[in-house]
Amino acid sequence: MVAVRMRPDAVDDPTQTVSRFLRPAVAAISSNSLVVEPSMAPAGFRDAKQHSFTFDRVYDLDSKQEEVYRESVDPLVQRFLSGYNTTVFAYGQTSSGKSYSMGTSEESECISIDDSLSNLDERVGIIPRAAQQICATLSQLDDEAVDYKLSVSFLELYNEEMIDLLADPEEERIPVQIRETRAGDIVWMGLRQHTVCTAQDMVRLLQDGMAMRQTHETDMNAASSRSHAIFSVTLTQSRRHVQEATPLNLGRASPEKSSVFPRTPRSGIPTLTGRGQHSRNPSPTRPQTPTRPQTPTRLARVRATPVRRAPEETTVTTTSKLHFVDLAGSERLKRTAAVGDRAKEGIAINSGLHALGNVISLLSNPIRSKKASYIPYRDSKLTRLLQDSLGGNSQTLMIACVSTTEGNVSETLNTLQYAQRARRICNTLERNQVEAGWDNVEYLQGQVLRLRKELELVRSSNELVIASPQKPSAMLPTEHEQELLSWQEKCTALSRKNVELTTELLQREQERQQSQQSAGNHDFLAAAEPVIMEYEKTVDGLESQINMLKAAVSYSEQVIHEQTENMKQVTDRAETAERQLDTLRETLRDLHERLEERNSRIEGLEAQFRRGSSSHATSYPNTTASLASRRASLGIDTPQRSFGGILVYKGRNPSQRTYRVALHSRGPSGSDAENAEGSRYTPEYEKKALDRRQSDSLVQPMYPHNSS
Template sequence: MAPSPSSSGATTSVQVALRIRPPTNQDATSIPARFQRTAINAISSTSVSVDATSSTPSSVGSSTATAAPSASAGKKQVFTFDQVHPPAATQHALFTSTALPLISRFVEGFNCTILAYGQTSSGKTFTMTGIDLDADPTDPSNGMGIIPRAVASIFTQCRELKEERGNAWNYNLKGSFIEIYNEDLIDLLGSDDSGAKTNVQIREDKQGHIIWEGLREVNVNHSNEVMTLIRKGTSIRRTNETDMNAQSSRSHAIFSLTLIQKKYTGSGLPPRSSSPLPPGGRSPSRLARPSSTMHYGNSPGTRVSSPTFGRPGTPSFGSGIPRGGARPASSLGMLTADRRQSLAPGGAQSNGDDQGEWVTVVSKFHFVDLAGSERLKRTAAAGERIKEGISINSGLLALGNVISALGDPAKAKSHTATYIPYRDSKLTRLLQDSLGGNAHTLMIACVSPAEWNANETVNTLKYANRARNIKNRVTMNEKEEGWDDVEWLQGMVTRLRKDLKGLKEGGTIASTTSDPEVSAVAHQKVTAQMAELRNSYEDMRTKYVERTEELTRLRRELADKQRASGGAIGGTAKYEEIVGPVIEEYEKTISAMEAELSLNRAALRHTNDMVDEKEAELAQLAERHATTEMYVEELRSRVTKLAEREASTEAYIHDLEEKVKSFNEDSLSSSGSISDLKRELSKVKDAETHSSQYIADLETRLAKSEESVLSLQQSVERLEEECEVRRADVRTLQSRLEQMQQDGEGWRSDLDEREKKITRMEAELKEREEALKATAETRDRLGVIVNDVSAARKNLEVASINSEVSSVHEPDDPTELQLVALQQTHTATLADLSSVSAKYRDALREIADLAAQLHEAKGHVQGRSRRTLEQHGQTPPLQTRGVNGISSREICIAICIALTGAVLGQVAQGFYLQSRDK
């Protein structure tokens, strides 16, 4: 479980531990008996199986809740984690195996995070805080949680490091406590003058580091002080009772410890003061600007260069400074690498040749107690509890989305940039460095064993399993003292330039030692090193002489053998093959020894120069010591004067006390004004009470407004659907309109033909009207003729009667003959009248058919015109008239009357002519 040792920038995975809480008494009373069966079992120290073969409830509205299929659908699901702790696991065992390895990493300087994740009433707060905060942390039988045990272990390790390193290591611990309630960041340890809790703002600097602005950090020196802070914050943190938990957390809580370490990295003695002087060597009496900043991000050592107005720019050392912020060692001249020359923050060299520097290391440890996910039906939340539950679930949903985005194996293999929704919630914004950032992270997934909670348990296991795929890149947040002080940096640059110039000219490095004890130790080490170099020089010189003599002997032997061989080329060649490599090796050795000897000579000269310089410095220090003694005498005289001044000050203080007593007596007279102020204060408090009630009413109205907003959103969605339907109808009508426009073109051509036909009929109608006028005149004449005919008929009847009377007497009278002729004519006229009447009836039928056809043609044209007008949005006329305002019926009647008059005129004219002839 312990994270693997990592260097700067090492990659590590999020560790996940699963804890199964044991059944509780509340489970026995609140969960139906048929759902109390254990559905999750630990099958090994790293694996767990979920078995929900029956149905888990989908609602808790009544005692006979309906059942829905469980998440596993009757199949066992097996999950693997880094650790699995069964219900019988103790608090001490959980802490030892999970949190204790992270504490060592935290003290080393790495950021760490432990977060408890799970359903409501699954044991997250008990795991993180526990009970018995004042108990012994080493006792494995008590109920202390991870936070108090971790705090005790941190202080123990810090004390051990302090005893081991002494003045070379100092530390400072700060604690803070924050809660996220309804997406508001509230500082549980800070409050303003009126006692109200302060809000915390999230900021981000240029390097991408998350800054908690407005958060109060309290210095703590003992674990008891931390427990006091935890009790204070826990008492203020919002908790309430639900159907699933009597003390349900209604907010996410983050308790943080910040460890600031100052380490001396040199091998020599550190400065005497535990807190070194600020850069530039200013005296402690003056206020020094902060020499370091606290980083908590992916690149904690990134240095921001600040411009200095009115001064030459500082040369950049970006190529020589590593990302951690520590200054690299520089080999000056012919000095060895161990003799690194650097300044301490106070501007003085550390003791000895191996000088060092102060480095600040800042690390943070976040203990995150998340509020549990909950279902409103099961918790029976009402009022404010509903709003709190919605806020909790939304924050956990954003956290789940971040885990899903970071832990997706497919996206990790694709090596493409993936958007991580950190800004969807303030919880994920605060945990940005813990999830996928610069921290060792441990997630403790807490689950309930009952089958009643099988769905929530499976969801928790899935998110926890996916969190194991998240990769963090951890770096140690260390920074050398002084890199934020421009004056110190400029002094460093000036000094390095001077040293470089001295080395180029073959001189020595100027010393800035001001401590006699430091100089004495340095002189001893230089003397010892010079003696060592002299001994090495003598040994190398002896070896050089021996090798030179041996080389001369071998060359002489080679020449003798060549002369003795008498030109034996084969033997000489063989001998040269044997002796040649030996000679070459000797020559190489001699060359190397000569080079090393020259280096030692140069180093010896340099050492002699340093010895002379140190002796001169010792002389100066002796003079300075004498001056210091004189200064001490002067200080003693000043102390005497200060003692006298203190006596006079005491007398002055006595006088002030007398004045204070008189002032107290005068203050009694102002009691009346104080009473008035108290009354005003009570009024202000009453107004504040009314304001609180008004705020509560506003919150209630806000909740109602949110409900109305939801309903309005639903209405908007419904209206959008209707709009889509309307748009489809409009598109259909547009297509129909285009089709009807095409039909309208055909109707227009038909209408033109109909109008031409109507024009011809109007011409015929005019002719018929003229004929109608002539018929009217004929009818008048016919009336006269009819009257004449009637009178003549009467006369004929009278004549016929007379003729009948006279026929008895005179049958052959001419009048009688004339009457007979008239009767025959009358009979013929009646026959002609019958034939004319038949023709008249035929003409009437033809007129009726013609009128019907005309009416049908006009109705068809008018119907098309009306539909065209309606399609174009115009209103058709109420009544359609014929040509010149005359209806079709009137036209037919006029035609019938005209034809009748014409026929009757012809008949009457014929009858009149016959009568006249006769």
């Protein structure tokens, strides 16, 4: 089951200083679906028109802690109370509200443990609420035949190292190890179990553990969890079944026996080390020695006095686990600005989540997971710890926490895709029930003996009935025939049961012999134990190193991938720029050609002009001379000509000869019409123009002192 919870916008998010990044990009469209706005999606996701996702439940920005608990977690807690393993885990990018939702953030640290926990503050998260519900339900149960035992443990996975958060800091630290039983169940060794009686006890232990947990400030979260944490509650319910002194109840040793398949306790049950206040996994109580039934001597006795046996008590133990997993947030080291230890933590966090993603991917695809010879649980300690919750015997709720702002849209899409894959995983649920004595050879031997006797008894009574001379079978009343038939059926069932038990007994016997043999090697094992422990520690250390190296490699790969992407973008941009440059070069070449053309036209016109001006100088020598002197006094170049409404000036220095082309602001007479038509240059015209410009102080911009 997957629920998505949106975190309200963080107005004080230091990484989102640009208001565009605070724009909402995700919206809930119903109670179980949401969309991510495509315009705001990053380049890689921009292919589809709209990204819509469907989950079991979507909690909008204004959702309350109580609502999330009541709708999504409460049913799971009920399952836990009825004997099933359950897991709630929060997943999402850093600062998306995982700890807030789970109740492992500062908000939950503030709960007063003296409170009755009945009127919880709205900000209190899932774990304290579950503690309250569990204890309230158990205290209301009034069944004297059942003994309950609650215990909790708190495990932290920090940099691939497993730490018991509830261990006494003054005691020597026992390394927590993950072991797999022959039945394929995962057990956590060395983790301390604390027996609790009230919700306050549980919350106090939660708070104690949280105080020990690794949190640090990053650029994205003032109190960022730098580790994954699993708070586990174990409920052991031992139900006694007393069989009254009744007629032979063949094939039914206890009322629940038919529904209880003998099996060893399942996964997720931490194996305890028996130190301090550790509680042990309940070892089945030694069953009472079976009572031998009386052998009847006569049929009449069988009928008149049904075979009775003394009351017999059996104990069925149900063990269920409830894991609350607060994962550290996935993060981009660049955005969290993590360096040094923070960066190392970030790498370990991301690698664990990456391995979790791989496992989820495989499990979510039934065809692939069937084909795959194994699921890579061993790739990280996180996946190994959660092996049962992910693909085993557990009902699991994933709460995917997301931010809705545009600045986080790529992480949000990643989380949603991760969650969608997780939703496709189907686990098989079994109640973890064990009848006392199922792993006890003596008990099983006793059972077989008893059943054999009962079988003999039934057989002999049948023979007696059939062979009785006084009452031939043909003369038996119908009810007796039916009774006989039912006895025969019971007899067959009993025989079958007998065969099964004998086989099992043989197996147990073999196992016992093997264990006796190994007991012969006990001395050797005792001597070798420290070496084995040392060896295991070394293997564990090496495994951690390998996982860290793997994490570093995967981080480097991610960086290389990002850089390759950047490089591709830069190359694309360079190519675009190159193309633009080519176009500009073309344009420039065109302009050059046009300039050349103009120049040659100007050259031609200059030549014409020179010819014309020499004839003018001859005709108007005084005017020309006075104009030249006035121009010289003003330090102005001589305009060469006027044509088509354009004045062309020649620079003083012939080597830096430049042209300035300027539109007439006014024609010689100042009329626009003249201006539009253009005017011909004459010394009179220039004289007038000079006078005018001197008076208007417009001379300066019209003359090219600088080349332009």
